[in-house]
Amino acid sequence: MPQNTIPTFSSRVLDWFDQHGRKDLPWQKNPSPYRVWVSEIMLQQTQVATVIPYYQRFMQRFSSLKRLALADQDEVLHYWSGLGYYARARNLHKTAQLIHAQHRGRFPAGIEDLVALPGIGRSTAAAILSLSRGQHHAILDGNVKRVLARHQAIDGWTGEAKVMQYLWALSEDLTPSLRTADYNQAMMDLGATLCTRSKPDCGHCPVAEDCLALCEDRVMQLPTPKAKKSLPLRDTVMLVIEQENGILLERRPPSGIWGGLWSLPECESKDAIAQACKQRWGMQVQQLSALTPWQHTFSHYRLHVYPYAVNLLAGADRVMDDQRYIWYNSNTSQKLGLAAPVKYLFNQYNTA
Ligand code: SF4
Structure with missing residues (x-):
C-alpha cells in the first residue's frame, strides 16, 4: 500500500483498541480522577497483573481520597507492602492530604495544578485527566516511549532530555483530540501487550505497516538502552x-x-x-x-x-x-x- 493511503496512526491504534484493548481493568470502572490516579501510581514500574490485587485491596480500604488523606502512614505503607518503590506510597499519601487540605478534597482539574503535587509527573497528570475526564493531553510513559521510539526508529536513550523532548513532541502530534482517553489507554496497552521489551509481537501490531524499526530490522535494538554502569x-x-x-x-x-x-x-x-x-x-x-x-x-x-x-x-x-x-x-x-x-x-x- 503506498504510504499516503495508510490510515492515520491514531485511527489504526483506536481500531485495534476497539477489538483488543483492555476495557475491564478495575480502575476503568467508574474512572474517577482518584481511582485513575491510584492505578497510575501503582502501575509505575509494576505490571498490570501484579497491580490488580493490590489495587483492589487498597481501594477496599481507602475507597475515597478523604479516607486515604485521614489514614495513618503506617497503614498506607502496609497496604503497599510488596509493591516496592515505597516513595510512591508516601507521595500518594502526602498528595491526598494536600488535596484534602488545599483543594477541599476535590481533585485539581488543571494539568499545572496536578504536576505541582508530589509524585505526579507530566505523563501521570496527563493520564489522570485524559482517562478520567476525557481531556486532550498526550502521555509518555515507558510503554508509549517504547512504541514511539520503535515506530519512528528514534535513536538515543529515552531518559535523555533531547530524546525525551522529541518524544513528547511526537506524542502530542499523534494524540487525537477526539477519543483521547481511548487512544492513551490503547497506546499503553499496545506497549504492554504487543510492543513489549523482549518479545514484540509485530505480526499483530496495528502500526507495523510503517514501523521503521521493523522495516530496518532494528526492533530489538530500540529503544536504545542506557549505558550500563556496574552497580556498586x-x-x-x-x-x-x-x-x-x-x-x-x-x-x-x-x-x-x-x-x-x-x-x-x-x-x-x-x-x-x-x-x-x-x-x-x-x-x-x-x-x-x-x-x-x-x-x-x-x-x-x-x-x-x-x-x-x-x-x-x-x-x-x-x-x-x-x-x-x-x-x-x-x-x-x-x-x-x-x-x-x-x-x-x-x-x-x-x-x-
Ligand atoms: S511493529 Fe513491532 S516494533 Fe513496531 S510498533 Fe509494532 S510491535 Fe512495536
Whole structure:
C-alpha cells in the first residue's frame, strides 16, 4: 500500500483498541480522577497483573481520597507492602492530604495544578485527566516511549532530555483530540501487550505497516538502552533480636531505601553488635549466631545483608519508651509497612 493511503496512526491504534484493548481493568470502572490516579501510581514500574490485587485491596480500604488523606502512614505503607518503590506510597499519601487540605478534597482539574503535587509527573497528570475526564493531553510513559521510539526508529536513550523532548513532541502530534482517553489507554496497552521489551509481537501490531524499526530490522535494538554502569556493592549487618513478645524492629528514616518502613536494626559490623545493643537499648548480648546472608538489589546499588541472631542476657526496657522501635509479632501486632528484609526473614525462618 503506498504510504499516503495508510490510515492515520491514531485511527489504526483506536481500531485495534476497539477489538483488543483492555476495557475491564478495575480502575476503568467508574474512572474517577482518584481511582485513575491510584492505578497510575501503582502501575509505575509494576505490571498490570501484579497491580490488580493490590489495587483492589487498597481501594477496599481507602475507597475515597478523604479516607486515604485521614489514614495513618503506617497503614498506607502496609497496604503497599510488596509493591516496592515505597516513595510512591508516601507521595500518594502526602498528595491526598494536600488535596484534602488545599483543594477541599476535590481533585485539581488543571494539568499545572496536578504536576505541582508530589509524585505526579507530566505523563501521570496527563493520564489522570485524559482517562478520567476525557481531556486532550498526550502521555509518555515507558510503554508509549517504547512504541514511539520503535515506530519512528528514534535513536538515543529515552531518559535523555533531547530524546525525551522529541518524544513528547511526537506524542502530542499523534494524540487525537477526539477519543483521547481511548487512544492513551490503547497506546499503553499496545506497549504492554504487543510492543513489549523482549518479545514484540509485530505480526499483530496495528502500526507495523510503517514501523521503521521493523522495516530496518532494528526492533530489538530500540529503544536504545542506557549505558550500563556496574552497580556498586554495599554491606550491612542486621540484627535479629527476638523475645516472647516478638522481634525488634526499627522504623527507618522517612526518605532513602525502605523509607518510613519497619526494618531490622542495623550495625556497621559484627564486632560492633554487642556495643550497639548496650548503647542503644541497654541490652547485654549473650551469644551471636550468623544467619544465612542474602543480597538485595536496588536500582542504584546491591546490598549484601549479613544477619545475626542476637541472644540476650538482660531485658530491654529502654526500647519500649522509644517510638522508633517496636516488638513486632505478626499475629498480634498492628498492621505495619514492613521492609523487604523483615518479610524475607519471616519467609526464611517463619519467625515472629
Ligand atoms: S511493529 Fe513491532 S516494533 Fe513496531 S510498533 Fe509494532 S510491535 Fe512495536
